Amino acid sequence: MSRTYETDYSQFIPSDAFRSARLRYRAFEASKDCELYERWFADPWSQINCTPNGPRVTATSTITKRMEGHVDRNLISAVICLPHEDDDSKPGKAIGHVILDKPSMFQHATSNFGIILDKEYRGKGYGSEATEWILEQAFKRHRIHRVTLEVYDFNPAAKRVYEKCGFVLEGTKREAYWLEGKWCDAYDMAILEKDYFARQTNNS
Numbered sequence: 001m002s003r004t005y006e007t008d009y010s011q012f013i014p015s016d017a018f019r020s021a022r023l024r025y026r027a028f029e030a031s032k033d034c035e036l037y038e039r040w041f042a043d044p045w046s047q048i049n050c051t052p053n054g055p056r057v058t059a060t061s062t063i064t065k066r067m068e069g070h071v072d073r074n075l076i077s078a079v080i081c082l083p084h085e086d087d088d089s090k091p092g093k094a095i096g097h098v099i100l101d102k103p104s105m106f107q108h109a110t111s112n113f114g115i116i117l118d119k120e121y122r123g124k125g126y127g128s129e130a131t132e133w134i135l136e137q138a139f140k141r142h143r144i145h146r147v148t149l150e151v152y153d154f155n156p157a158a159k160r161v162y163e164k165c166g167f168v169l170e171g172t173k174r175e176a177y178w179l180e181g182k183w184c185d186a187y188d189m190a191i192l193e194k195d196y197f198a199r200q201t202n203n204s
Contacts, residue, residue: 005139020133022092023126025078025163030135033079036094048152048179056195060079075111075142076100080130095121098130100138100147109145111138123157131165139196146192152177153185166191 018025077099081091096117103110113134117127138144149167151159163169167189175183 006106017137019089020129022082023131023133024081024089024127026081026091026134028077028079028097035092036118037097040118041045043119045075073102074099074192075102075144076134077139080117082117095126096101096130098134101145107203109143111142111144113138113146113147113149127158127161128164135165135196136193139193144192144193148188148190151187151189152179153187154179158197159187161188162189164193169196 018176074155078097078099079091079094080092080096082095084090084092096115099113101112113131115127115130115134117130133149149162151162166200168191169187170190171188173186173188176186177184
């Protein structure tokens with residue numbers, strides 16, 4: 001006689017998986033987010049920091065296609081939101097976007113990380129908070145071993161945020177990109193799984 005086992009898996013599902021202290025996270029929705037993303041893609045500073053291709057005019061249809069494609073190309077592609085003013089548990093105003101790539105070779109468990117914030121919300125600690133959230137997702141929920149990023153020498157504020165969150169400088173690509181009339185260095189940074197959990201222990 002076969003026996004049926006019923007397991008309550010809800011105990012393993014974190015109730016706060018898509019929220020942090022001051023932020024909420026959700027999927028990209030073209031009807032809600034296109035205006036915000038158009039503003040980012042029209043901002044030279046945002047474009048330069050997101051891609052070495054430099055500023056360029058981008059059609060709305062291209063933005064929508066690119067952002068919707070992130071769902072398939074990345075482990076996580078989330079819109080960063082403030083809490084909804086009528087319901088703190090739900091996402092409200094969108095202020096940024098964060099991604100964690102799928103490992104190109106799964107046995108190495110290495111993912112690349114990227115983030116962008118609307119101008120109005122930079123320098124307020126939201127970038128650090130969203131970065132800490134993505135690292136929690138990477139190491140605790142996706143079994144990633146190593147998270148990497150690239151940051152340019154003309155954005156020292158971003159480099160300080162990453163260092164604050166535990167990223168370590170692994171190397172400098174000297175004069176790697178020609179941007180805005182001069183050669184710029186690019187810094188390769190990374191944080192390992194063991195470094196992340198060591199920080200959690202030290203901060204507890």
